[in-house]
Amino acid sequence: MKSKNYAKFEFPAKSCNEAFARSCVAAFAAQLDPTIDELGDIKTSVSEAVTNAVVHAYPSTLGTIYLKLRILGEDTIEITVKDRGKGIEDVKMAMEPLFTTGGDDRSGMGFTIMDSFMDKMKVTSRPGKGTSVVMCRRIRAKNELE
Amino acid sequence: MKIFSAYKEGRLTLYLHGELDHHGVKNSMDLIDKLIDEFMPKDCIVELSKLNFMDSSGIALILKIHKRMNQRGGRAWVENADSQPLRVIDASGIDRIMKVGLSKEVMK
Ligand SMILES: Nc1ncnc2c1ncn2[C@@H]1O[C@H](COP(=O)(O)OP(=O)(O)OP(=O)(O)O)[C@@H](O)[C@H]1O
Ligand SMILES: [Mg+2]
Numbered sequence: 001m002k003s004k005n006y007a008k009f010e011f012p013a014k015s016c017n018e019a020f021a022r023s024c025v026a027a028f029a030a031q032l033d034p035t036i037d038e039l040g041d042i043k044t045s046v047s048e049a050v051t052n053a054v055v056h057a058y059p060s061t062l063g064t065i066y067l068k069l070r071i072l073g074e075d076t077i078e079i080t081v082k083d084r085g086k087g088i089e090d091v092k093m094a095m096e097p098l099f100t101t102g103g104d105d106r107s108g109m110g111f112t113i114m115d116s117f118m119d120k121m122k123v124t125s126r127p128g129k130g131t132s133v134v135m136c137r138r139i140r141a142k143n144e145l146e
Numbered sequence: 147m148k149i150f151s152a153y154k155e156g157r158l159t160l161y162l163h164g165e166l167d168h169h170g171v172k173n174s175m176d177l178i179d180k181l182i183d184e185f186m187p188k189d190c191i192v193e194l195s196k197l198n199f200m201d202s203s204g205i206a207l208i209l210k211i212h213k214r215m216n217q218r219g220g221r222a223w224v225e226n227a228d229s230q231p232l233r234v235i236d237a238s239g240i241d242r243i244m245k246v247g248l249s250k251e252v253m254k
Contacts, residue, residue: 037229037230051167054168113238
């Protein structure tokens with residue numbers, strides 16, 4: 001049986017790695033031949049999840065971010081962004097549009113953007129243990145586009 | 147991200163180039179505050195035609211510029227966003243509190 005493609009990365013939660021993570025995902029997604037708009041949505045969602053891990057997860061230490069990419073079926077990319085940081089007390093509240101603990105440097109739109117740009121998004125978190133965001137996006141075959 | 151600016155007849159234009167994310171936005175507001183203090187413009191235009199990428203960090207920056215200009219009785223708006231930044235702007239709903247469009251149609 002042919003096993004599906006995957007890639008794993010880990011890097012310190014430094015802000016310069018936000019662009020690095022976007023580039024990793026763009027390079028991996030290229031095998032599904034996405035349109036510029038599909039690639040834009042995926043890069044934006046990765047940027048949101050990785051930035052959250054950089055900004056919120058590790059307030060007093062330099063932690064690690066784990067990025068896992070998989071191809072599901074023939075045409076879907078699954079992206080997991082995980083940290084072992086402080087976690088989220090109330091995930092449902094955190095996902096509300098405009099909710100932020102980041103003051104006026106943040107807009108509280110990260111989860112809302114991931115949710116609207118990806119087909120599926122799931123957040124699991126345990127206070128003191130960390131947070132994981134899993135998101136999927138199906139890349140449409142070119143003959144499906146009108 | 148790089149910021150270029152131009153001032154003419156009460157109007158400060160901020161040209162944002164490159165990628166506007168949490169990393170790239172650092173120190174930008176200090177620079178923009180300095181420009182606003184120096185020129186005291188009536189209008190501030192955030193020009194995005196050369197911005198290749200933007201995420202929610204850009205939304206926070208644009209909202210801050212909007213707030214600064216409002217506090218001084220001025221206006222701010224967004225011009226010429228490419229498709230990726232525009233999708234983020236649309237998803238955020240900031241177009242409900244400030245104008246977003248092409249330079250020929252936004253405000254004269
Ligand atoms: N990885 C994480 N670890 C701990 N807390 C998190 C994490 N991700 C999100 N949060 C919490 O959830 C809130 C909402 O996240 P969201 O990305 O929607 O908005 P934001 O990061 O505050 O602002 P924006 O993404 O617009 O810059 C955050 O303010 C933070 O309190
Ligand atoms: Mg965020």
